[in-house]
Amino acid sequence: MLFVGDDWAEEHHDVELQDQTGRVLGRAKLPEGVTGIARLHAMIGEHVGEDDEPTQVVVGIETDRGGSVQALIAAGYQIYAVNPLQVARYRERHSVSGGKSDTRDAHTLADMVRTDHHQLRPVAGDSVEAEAVKVITRAHKTLIWERTRHMLRLRHALREFFPAALAAFDDLTAPDALQLLGAAPDPVSAGQLTKGQITAALKRARRRNIAEKAQAIQAALRAEQLGQPAVVTAAYGATVRAQVAILSTLNTEIQNMEEQVEAHFGKHPDAAIYLSQPGLGVILGARVLAEFGDDKNRYADAKGRKNYAGTSPITRQSGKKKAVLARHVHNDRLIDALNRQAFSALHASPGARAYYDRLRARGIGHQAALRQLGNRLVGILHGCLKTATAYDEATAWAHHQQDPPAAA
Template sequence: MLETGETLRLFVGDDWAEAHHDVELMDASGRRLAKARLPEGVAGMTRLHAMIGEHLGDDGEEAQVLVGIETDRGPWVRALVAAGYTVYAVNPLQTARYRERLAVSGAKSDAADAHMLADMVRTDSHQLRPVAGDSQQGEAIKVVTRTHKTLIWDRTRHTQRLRHALRDYFPAALAAFDDLAAREALELLAKAPDPAAAAKLTVNQITTVLKRVGCRGDLTGRATRIQAALRSEHLGQPPVVTAAYAASTRALVTILATLNEQIAILRKEVEAHFGRHPAAEIITSQPGLGPILGARVLAEFGDDPDRYTSAKARKNYAGTSPITRASGKKRVVAARFVHNDRLIDALITQAAAAVRFSPGARAYYDKQRARDADYNTALRQVANRLVGILHGCLKTGTLYDEATAWSSHPESLAA
């Protein structure tokens, strides 16, 4: 039994794989209480609860269960959080460094990693970040925004593949189309994926495609320019090689057309989910953040109100704040290279837009450039400042105000 005022603490290490989990239970003294390999799913989670309950006994309601696992997502993690356990998502790099601290032999096994994770949360939980208690709305926004952004990245990769293929056998197409992922380019390349077929396209045929995809302006003039570019002389490939490239182009065009369609569908899903979130109005009041970019920022920060204790903590997570390396007389201030790629991408994009539309952000950017900061460094500093402003707005539940946001930088207000 526990003494009055004492809380029983149980530490669990969970080394997960796709089909199973190696778990170990440890007490406060570091003694192993139990270990097992559990299957993924309901059966495994039920057995884990039973193992924990067996060692908590009558003190279960007063006990605290701390779990270390190398992931922060998935139904298994959600079930752990729902059970009332404190779950720490341990970065695999931290795990590797901790392993080296215990042994230098390089030996590794799933059971040993479970033991190590349990020991990490026992000794270093104050240094680890608990899994955020995001709302269901926040989780839904994360799912659709990440998929939407992934499809955009996929489209960029496939567009580059198409560009490389055309450059090798049909460079005239690159002169004809500014954007290979645009609907008119895809439709025309699907109709005529090789130089011979493209040279037969008439101005009327090209104009019809431009109208169908919703192009505006002088369509006849544009169609004439496209036709001229497609018929221009260029270095080519032998017929059999050209036919092989044309088949590859048809496949890439089909993939890009499908990606365009699904990106448009998911964009509406992102806007719908984000529009229902209570923080949406505050986030979109920030300079440079619309519904899509705002949804990405919300998704990657999460919406747990207690996750970031200060603006500095949010900036550190964002990766916008610099890090200092000091040793003896040497002191170096550098950018953080370990960060959430999706979040930093959204924040830098926001900063680039903010310097165009926010006088305060523009003046702050110019101040950094005047200190000989290059473009990327200055933009990152603007992003860092904007993260702090966003944190304050979310904490106080207030909309962005240009004068208030830059009050600590009078030169920004004067600009």
């Protein structure tokens, strides 16, 4: 066996090779890209025989993505993506001085995969279809997060000099709000908007009760409010125009990416199973698939999948003290999708609703009940994927008629 620690950076990799006894066989600083991978293969080739299997080479690296990782996987090596926090804690086992270097980190990674690889999670062998879904869904979600950030910046600016706009528009990312704010980004120009202009914007946005909403918007924009000096108002108006332009572009790109998510997700062989789950549509289903991956051997059982999802509670016990707590370290993208699924499942699944109601009747809070429901739904999904069967309401909740355990 040969153990490799790879401390990667944007431009280079610090690597160290060890044998089974921990003896250092070689160190190098390799460039990123084809040249670096070729040199790493050459270093490994100096210490393995022609008849040795590539799986006898075990690599520890602090990422599971990128061209370098894919090249290592393609070579047939065993790859372990180690969390940087785990590396830091392992380094503290041997030194408390706080010293750190890239060379030292490569040594630590090689040590970890040599002594503790049975405790680490190997890089999943996901299909290229699942990897494509992961790339596109993450890009889509990132754009949504960016839109929220820019919406909050727009809201902050309007609150400072044009609070009437906040009363007029309940959704600052809506097409009609962006169109009207782009045309009239300050109190004076907004007050001059005619009912016809407002009506036209509402029609293009396909709103309902257009006449009533146009009247309400016009009245709100013309209401008296505290103002800023003219020069300050002009400066704020320029910032509003900039934010409106960014939000309009983000809306367009989010819609385009949503179409890409649907296209890629529809090609995956497990799409039908995900879509059969209560509370999962195309977008949420694609996100859950992307974050779980489709490696059939990644999760030994439903508990393993729940632990990875972060929906299962953790127990802290010392002496007579025992506490069951929610996990706060988790994949934000996955837990967000699962929480949304649990909430939607309340309307889509009678079994899910009954389970949630039983939890609430026992005095468990809304969020804790949703968390437990999400944990159950992850287990149900695992069973469906394992048996390659679609969700069935009766089968899914047949074993959960008894009261569930206390929530975290």
